[in-house]
Amino acid sequence: MAGAFWGCGSPSGKPGAGGIAISFDDHFIKEWYELRPLFQKYNAKVTFFITCPDSLKAEEAAMLKQLEKEGHEIGFHGTVHAKSTELMTAGGPKGYIEAELEPGLRHMNAAGFKPTSYAHPGGNHNGRVDSVLLAKGFTTLRDVAISRRKYKGFQLYAWPPRWMNAIYYIFDGEQKVDALMIDYDEVTEEEIAEAILEAKENGTALMIFGHEPLYSEPKNGKYGFNVSFLAAVLREADKQKLKFYTMSELPKSNN
Numbered sequence: 001m002a003g004a005f006w007g008c009g010s011p012s013g014k015p016g017a018g019g020i021a022i023s024f025d026d027h028f029i030k031e032w033y034e035l036r037p038l039f040q041k042y043n044a045k046v047t048f049f050i051t052c053p054d055s056l057k058a059e060e061a062a063m064l065k066q067l068e069k070e071g072h073e074i075g076f077h078g079t080v081h082a083k084s085t086e087l088m089t090a091g092g093p094k095g096y097i098e099a100e101l102e103p104g105l106r107h108m109n110a111a112g113f114k115p116t117s118y119a120h121p122g123g124n125h126n127g128r129v130d131s132v133l134l135a136k137g138f139t140t141l142r143d144v145a146i147s148r149r150k151y152k153g154f155q156l157y158a159w160p161p162r163w164m165n166a167i168y169y170i171f172d173g174e175q176k177v178d179a180l181m182i183d184y185d186e187v188t189e190e191e192i193a194e195a196i197l198e199a200k201e202n203g204t205a206l207m208i209f210g211h212e213p214l215y216s217e218p219k220n221g222k223y224g225f226n227v228s229f230l231a232a233v234l235r236e237a238d239k240q241k242l243k244f245y246t247m248s249e250l251p252k253s254n255n
């Protein structure tokens with residue numbers, strides 16, 4: 001996430017492939033499950049990145065199975081949700097794999113899931129971490145993009161999502177991708193509608209993600225998005241006839 005992240009030109013993808021890839025992180029399984037009527041209304045397919053699968057209750061595993069059956073993807077988001085670069089520095093690839101990847105994957109496998117996409121906890125990673133994840137068989141690695149950065153109350157920058165090249169998938173087979181965070185009410189409905197139109201016109205896929213579904217304005221510091229905002233996103237995507245992609249489908253949709 002450096003300066004090269006931003007650009008003024010419109011990324012171009014594949015004509016007619018315009019779409020949207022929505023994902024959700026952490027462990028709000030019951031809360032996500034309650035969004036099913038909304039997903040069904042727009043025939044939306046999304047990706048759920050699960051962390052701490054060692055605490056996966058049978059009831060939660062059943063909900064994830066049902067979501068998978070309905071076309072959604074179940075991805076992995078780490079065993080302990082740690083800073084992967086620190087685990088890598090402390091224990092090398094072996095230590096990282098044994099702490100963050102293998103125990104959680106064993107739980108996921110035991111519950112009947114074989115995740116092929118991975119979301120970096122806290123957006124923390126480096127080249128070594130990525131190499132290990134790709135070697136472990138993950139085909140999509142998702143990072144975090146935030147449109148407004150605030151530091152001690154001061155706004156450092158505020159780029160409209162339509163200017164953030166990194167959040168549009170251009171169907172080039174790339175396995176390392178960024179998604180725009182929709183928590184905190186930081187992106188307006190007008191901005192997301194523009195971003196959706198951009199994806200439609202350029203044949204790219206807009207990538208967005210959030211954490212906990214909330215039924216009011218997210219309060220400061222809470223990792224959550226307003227469900228009414230998600231509803232607006234789905235409504236607009238449907239209106240523009242965007243395709244819904246799960247995260248593992250993106251690199252596979254390369255022509």
Ligand SMILES: [Zn+2]
Binds near residue numbers: 025051
């Ligand atoms: Zn997370």
